[in-house]
Ligand code: HEM
């Protein structure tokens with residue numbers, strides 16, 4: 001068919017968390033440039049199933065860039081060559097006929113591979129559990145806009161809240177650091193009135209948890225923001241650092 | 255452990271504060287050191303430089319600062335090595351194909367190596383000049399100068415030693431390479447230190463970038479040009 005492409009895929013295959021994996025070659029034939037990257041893998045998986053080969057396991061859910069599941073390191077970049085998108089929003093028109101595409105899972109000791117391209121990102125959940133929440137006693141529902149918040153502050157908090165927890169920041173960081181992820185939540189809640197009560201214990205607990213999970217130290221390479229599908233900026237990290245210093249100097253915890 | 259040691263040893267953000275504060279202190283040291291080095295370019299047979307050297311090695315305040323400086327270099331190296339080790343061990347299995355150049359600067363990815371080059375340079379530098387001045391590796395001749403108020407001072411002739419060294423192609427080469435490494439180190443390091451300290455704002459980040467050029471561009475250039483001028487003079 002005209003316009004359709006044939007590609008060679010090099011895909012990380014790993015039976016389970018305990019096995020050692022390796023890159024395997026697969027042919028992706030007759031791929032439409034209008035397909036999404038995940039649809040392309042669906043096509044390859046169909047052909048693998050027909051051949052009796054175990055299909056490639058990969059995480060996916062919404063397929064519209066909002067759940068953050070589709071973790072893939074494509075040709076040496078988190079979510080592939082385009083910016084501000086997730087893998088499910090990447091289309092095959094970003095590749096050319098005959099190209100070899102290498103697909104690897106996120107690499108970080110804090111994100112162990114479960115199978116093929118699927119990694120365990122529960123370290124992120126534990127970081128959020130450590131402090132990325134607000135405690136609200138239930139009662140009468142209050143009107144949504146009863147607390148006035150300045151537009152600029154609301155916008156900045158919203159930008160931080162856009163984080164989908166995909167882990168591309170960790171995957172792209174040379175130090176496998178979760179600092180951008182953490183800072184998005186700390187910054188969002190530090191900006192909003194609802195976040196004030198737990199403001200200091202939050203940042204301390206979350207940073208301690210990041211350390212415990214084995215993520216690296218931020219060295220400000222800024223690769224995280226460059227690959228972030230939601231374009232979460234470096235100023236959130238600066239704000240988190242300020243929050244941390246403030247907490248260390250004055251939080252009730254000894 | 256007290257809250258303080260816990261913060262600066264066992265939290266990533268705390269460790270970076272040590273890197274940033276020691277790094278920025280070393281930056282101010284560089285500026286002062288370079289201002290002094292320009293005395294080498296006076297065509298006065300070394301009088302300005304030798305008197306300056308005497309002042310820098312005998313003034314108690316400057317001496318105290320120099321001890322702080324050595325301690326800070328040591329802390330910077332120790333923390334830098336620890337951070338680099340921690341970061342390497344956060345990813346035991348790397349990528350088969352990786353393209354970090356598209357998302358981060360060369361300097362930011364090679365800080366550990368650039369720092370090690372600077373450390374090697376510092377060791378050579380201190381052996382060449384500091385140890386010579388202290389009389390450990392050399393016995394420098396003394397010179398006598400008459401000051402404006404007719405007072406006579408006798409000082410070590412450090413200038414002739416520096417002048418001699420800076421006519422050796424290898425020494426000049428090591429200096430230039432060391433300063434290139436320093437330039438790259440500070441291209442990332444200077445502005446990074448402010449980010450580590452949480453200082454980022456549209457109001458002053460542009461100023462940090464501009465002043466950063468002085469530190470990663472002009473200062474290393476200044477250090478490197480002096481041996482080159484003396485060599486070719
Ligand atoms: C005159 C000499 C030096 C100056 C002025 C200097 C300055 C700096 C500055 C300002 C930073 C940024 C700190 C931050 O990002 O918060 C930095 C980072 C760093 N320095 Fe140096 N440095 C010097 C020598 C060295 C030496 C000798 C080493 C090691 C052998 C070294 C290793 C490092 C490392 C590994 C980093 C990266 C740490 C990080 O980004 O977290 N530096 N330096």
Ligand code: FES
Nearest residue numbers: 063067068070088
């Ligand atoms: S599958 Fe949900 S973001 Fe890609």
